[in-house]
Amino acid sequence: MAGRWGALIVLEGMDRAGKTTQGRKLVAALLQSGHPAELLRFPERSTEIGKLLGSYLEKKKNMEDHTVHLLFSANRWEQVPLIKEKLS
Structure with missing residues (x-):
């Protein structure tokens, strides 16, 4: 869709709380459902x-x-x- 911006999802938490694990799972689920997604750390x-x-x-x-x-x-x-x- 032209003119439509993407979404920024931020996961916050203490060190070793599982942010990266949850981020990877979220990206995988979004990609599987046909949405472009990328993990930035x-x-x-x-x-x-x-x-x-x-x-x-x-x-x-x-x-x-x-x-x-x-x-x-x-x-x-x-x-x-x-x-x-x-x-x-």
């Missing part, structure tokens, strides 16, 4: 900010809590163009 570790976050999460780098919070936010903002493209 954060942090997106391929960017420079994502690499910093990866080092922090792997306990290779120590950072102040506020810094980590800002990096997580920046990592999501980096992906806005990609998300907009996928939703259009």
Whole structure:
């Protein structure tokens, strides 16, 4: 349908709560029912900010809590163009 935007579904939860598992199941169900779907995960570790976050999460780098919070936010903002493209 021309002019119709896609939907963004966000799964939130604590670490190791099963967000990825549920996301994969949801994507599989949507695809099986004929709806285009894709799973995006954060942090997106391929960017420079994502690499910093990866080092922090792997306990290779120590950072102040506020810094980590800002990096997580920046990592999501980096992906806005990609998300907009996928939703259009």
